[in-house]
Amino acid sequence: MTAKHMKDPLVCNGAALRKATRRITQLYDTVLAPCGLSVSQRSVLVHIARAGEPTMTELAQSMVLDRSALAHNLKPLQRDGYVVVRRDEADGRSRRVALTELGREKLDEALPLWRSAQDRFEAIYGVDRAAELRLALAEIFSDDFAAAFTRPGARS
Amino acid sequence: MTAKHMKDPLVCNGAALRKATRRITQLYDTVLAPCGLSVSQRSVLVHIARAGEPTMTELAQSMVLDRSALAHNLKPLQRDGYVVVRRDEADGRSRRVALTELGREKLDEALPLWRSAQDRFEAIYGVDRAAELRLALAEIFSDDFAAAFTRPGARS
DNA sequence: CGCATTTGCGTGCATATGCCAATATCAGTC
């Protein structure tokens, strides 16, 4: 009876990614818990810090995140005073996101916790393998990959 | 000004996983759209099909998913008539999940679409590399990995 | 048997994520 659903070589790449993400999110979140940030939230703050004062679209793009999802994710961070959003002076449509002083402090507070989680991960999985994995993932979430996936005809 | 947040070698494994997952979910979902299932939903059905008639706990464990999250995820699938949940006869506390005939049909309908998405992925990323990646992810979401992460002292 | 503990689930709440529609704004045209 529909044995094709059982063939294990047919494991979904998407499902595997989701499982790994759930697990790692859980593990990292537990380590980060003392500072009150989740991996997801810290990631938003890190990306803002890296970009300086990005617009919503820029930030969403750098995070490979839907714009509306980003808007939602920012709400708790605004409420807690870690980020501020204001209109761009040049373009009234755009909003620019910036860290507050409190946000920077929270990021500093989270750093050693995150470092600890990252170290634990790499102690088990291997530092080199982890770097390799991040590279592979970066390739997968790159715009080029999405473009190639969407337009099967295109060549790099 | 807090230049440590800029050091790019310090890229979070968790954030990289999340980005890749968001991207792949998006790409696969678009391909799966015609059948009305998301990658996430198809994954639930596939896991049920594989397990036969698992309890909530068994299913959640196999999916590396929180039990309450699984309960939530099942609701749309129950509503649409793809799965049924009923009490276990032997243990009144347990519930067993099973595919309906409609669920099996939907899974069959989704198969070629999923295969297409999987093929596109592997055409770009490479069949062997994809298999390797799934293996790496399986290692990461394994219970052994979580145990080693949680108890840094333990040795395999 | 009766009770304390353990186990399996569901619910409520909060965040995460994405789609679509509506709104506001900008840029180019006549």
Next chain:
DNA sequence: GACTGATATTGGCATATGCACGCAAATGCG
């Protein structure tokens, strides 16, 4: 300078995910 089309964001709706808590049922013990 009003009109048209493109762009940036928000809000509403639905699903995904996990934690804390409460409920029901099974299990162990005297």
